[in-house]
Amino acid sequence: MLDPAPSAGSPTRAATIEDVARHAGVSRAAVSKVIRDAYGVSDRMRERVTASIETLGYRPRVAARAMRGSTSTIGVQLPQVDNDFFTRILTGAVQSLRESGYQLIIAPMADPVSGTAALESLYDRQVDGIIAVAPAVPQAWLEGLGQRVPLVQVGQHDHPRNYDVVVGDDDEGARLVMEHLFAAGHTRIAHVTNDERVLVEPRTDPHPRRLRVYERLMRERGLEPEVIRIDPAEHDARRTVASLLDRAVRPTALFAGHDSLALSALEVVANRGLGSADFAVVGYDDVPIASHPLIGLTTVDQDGEQMGATAAHLLLERIRGRIEPERRVFSPALRVRATSSPPSVAAR
Amino acid sequence: MLDPAPSAGSPTRAATIEDVARHAGVSRAAVSKVIRDAYGVSDRMRERVTASIETLGYRPRVAARAMRGSTSTIGVQLPQVDNDFFTRILTGAVQSLRESGYQLIIAPMADPVSGTAALESLYDRQVDGIIAVAPAVPQAWLEGLGQRVPLVQVGQHDHPRNYDVVVGDDDEGARLVMEHLFAAGHTRIAHVTNDERVLVEPRTDPHPRRLRVYERLMRERGLEPEVIRIDPAEHDARRTVASLLDRAVRPTALFAGHDSLALSALEVVANRGLGSADFAVVGYDDVPIASHPLIGLTTVDQDGEQMGATAAHLLLERIRGRIEPERRVFSPALRVRATSSPPSVAAR
DNA sequence: CTGAAAGCGCTAACAC
DNA sequence: GTGTTAGCGCTTTCAG
Numbered sequence: 161m162l163d164p165a166p167s168a169g170s171p172t173r174a175a176t177i178e179d180v181a182r183h184a185g186v187s188r189a190a191v192s193k194v195i196r197d198a199y200g201v202s203d204r205m206r207e208r209v210t211a212s213i214e215t216l217g218y219r220p221r222v223a224a225r226a227m228r229g230s231t232s233t234i235g236v237q238l239p240q241v242d243n244d245f246f247t248r249i250l251t252g253a254v255q256s257l258r259e260s261g262y263q264l265i266i267a268p269m270a271d272p273v274s275g276t277a278a279l280e281s282l283y284d285r286q287v288d289g290i291i292a293v294a295p296a297v298p299q300a301w302l303e304g305l306g307q308r309v310p311l312v313q314v315g316q317h318d319h320p321r322n323y324d325v326v327v328g329d330d331d332e333g334a335r336l337v338m339e340h341l342f343a344a345g346h347t348r349i350a351h352v353t354n355d356e357r358v359l360v361e362p363r364t365d366p367h368p369r370r371l372r373v374y375e376r377l378m379r380e381r382g383l384e385p386e387v388i389r390i391d392p393a394e395h396d397a398r399r400t401v402a403s404l405l406d407r408a409v410r411p412t413a414l415f416a417g418h419d420s421l422a423l424s425a426l427e428v429v430a431n432r433g434l435g436s437a438d439f440a441v442v443g444y445d446d447v448p449i450a451s452h453p454l455i456g457l458t459t460v461d462q463d464g465e466q467m468g469a470t471a472a473h474l475l476l477e478r479i480r481g482r483i484e485p486e487r488r489v490f491s492p493a494l495r496v497r498a499t500s501s502p503p504s505v506a507a508r
Numbered sequence: 509m510l511d512p513a514p515s516a517g518s519p520t521r522a523a524t525i526e527d528v529a530r531h532a533g534v535s536r537a538a539v540s541k542v543i544r545d546a547y548g549v550s551d552r553m554r555e556r557v558t559a560s561i562e563t564l565g566y567r568p569r570v571a572a573r574a575m576r577g578s579t580s581t582i583g584v585q586l587p588q589v590d591n592d593f594f595t596r597i598l599t600g601a602v603q604s605l606r607e608s609g610y611q612l613i614i615a616p617m618a619d620p621v622s623g624t625a626a627l628e629s630l631y632d633r634q635v636d637g638i639i640a641v642a643p644a645v646p647q648a649w650l651e652g653l654g655q656r657v658p659l660v661q662v663g664q665h666d667h668p669r670n671y672d673v674v675v676g677d678d679d680e681g682a683r684l685v686m687e688h689l690f691a692a693g694h695t696r697i698a699h700v701t702n703d704e705r706v707l708v709e710p711r712t713d714p715h716p717r718r719l720r721v722y723e724r725l726m727r728e729r730g731l732e733p734e735v736i737r738i739d740p741a742e743h744d745a746r747r748t749v750a751s752l753l754d755r756a757v758r759p760t761a762l763f764a765g766h767d768s769l770a771l772s773a774l775e776v777v778a779n780r781g782l783g784s785a786d787f788a789v790v791g792y793d794d795v796p797i798a799s800h801p802l803i804g805l806t807t808v809d810q811d812g813e814q815m816g817a818t819a820a821h822l823l824l825e826r827i828r829g830r831i832e833p834e835r836r837v838f839s840p841a842l843r844v845r846a847t848s849s850p851p852s853v854a855a856r
Numbered sequence: 857c858t859g860a861a862a863g864c865g866c867t868a869a870c871a872c
Numbered sequence: 873g874t875g876t877t878a879g880c881g882c883t884t885t886c887a888g
Contacts, residue, residue: 221574221575223571233629241599241602242592247590250590270612284570427802430800430802449797452774452775454775
């Protein structure tokens, strides 16, 4: 496959199936059958053709194949490549597709805020199916896409008709966090979350859900919610968290909408020489570094790998013809670590 | 673009350029010109065609275009999606290509050890150019690929004829690390690195280079090198590092071949209740988490984003016709942080 | 079991 | 300015 040097020197245009056929002295159809392992080729012919393919360094063009049938490729749309939770999902999908015969290609969202471009690009490439991770597009638009190509959406609380959904139970996750903090004796608990203005579909996004559970549970205990919103574009949650610590009466705990925010918060806390007894921090997602003993971030494990693997699995079913939408809701698990101590007596 | 619902109900096969032409009452060529913004279309015609495209939800197939000319896409091959240094490179490339008119697709290596598959898959898709990040393939094979498609390789110390190279100065980086440790008074310094058996091209790989500098500088000072190799497949550097700490006479410092190994080492150290005065750790790459105050990993910054951006830039040049190979060597910078204290008197 | 030929959707000459 | 047409490389009937 793709031999070191073609006939060295000339800028030889790449070999086509025609070239192989001529070289092997057979018809194009015969070659096609050999490479697709189709029915009806004699052993002798297979050998000859294989040899010619080898010497000519022939590789079938995906584009030409796409014009007749399928591309044997699955596309994954990823909001950010440098987010370790999305990476967990991707890893699960990659592993699950390894033996499937499908090639995986990833289209990164160039613009993390609005994002039809990456999905359109996959569609235009005629991938056989698409896994959309936390897509920032209106649900109606996704329905349209799902009508045209097998589609699985990961991360949003949709109830779609034309695609499948893999999502974590964010209500449950948020509840686990809050009850853990309440049980530890915290009452002044703040919540940092994404700025709602940047959300395309606030109703299905996981972060507003976590927020709402937070607010409800606080109020149920007669406590005043304290919500801080971060504009993801500005990229620096630290200043905002810092301002929280400057308050006259500051919170004793922070429930961060995702681990990246939690890590930023820990940064501020550490830089001030404070510890978890002064200011507890709980995240969401359980990114790999959270379990590092130097970090020890208490957080909610969504099992991203399993979500990715499930998405891949559902997509294959859909490609094979399933039409009815499926929903898989993952139960989260709280990972209690060092950053969520009870408040110190002084802080309380 | 890609409207919510096509003519709802029927499983309408997607519109083609032919359909648009018919709907607008013009020729296929006219439509083609409009969508490519080509010369020679009247305003009135452009309007009509645009309207038809809109109502039919027409999108040009990349595959069909590929059969005539280019695909306007650039492919990136990534060894692992969950490696934060590769992610830095990718981020740089994504940003740099944002306005270029090229779509980016990423092919993850399914098999992290040997890896022609991802590159072949990109080639088969007729991408207009390829960025190969730390490819695990023989150099001769890459030369072959470079003869067929514009190619930039990131991370290996090649001296190629048919592609460009973007690489860090690993000799310099390793020297910075060692002199820093020597200056701090360390003499028993160990080195963890990847198992050489898994390397396809040990001569061009950065890790053996770092290793060799380590060995040379140790010997120059009359010190005995102590090298530990990790099989990346086994994925667990911790046990190996732990065994190092169990020695009767244990090292006071560890130079880790990359940050992931360094973080594993810090895990072991922390779990034993040891600190940097007992066992200093220095990494390589400066992954984002290294600068977190709770980690404070001393490491070598390779400026992955800049490397990725440069790779993208060189690739565009090559796509535009440059033939002579270019090499860009990046000077690394040591980021001194908390994990590299001098040895305590007791440990010394 | 093998070969000839039609056609997938698009672009680029070229003719009008 | 606009339309006609010849392929690009492949798969897939359909005859032989």
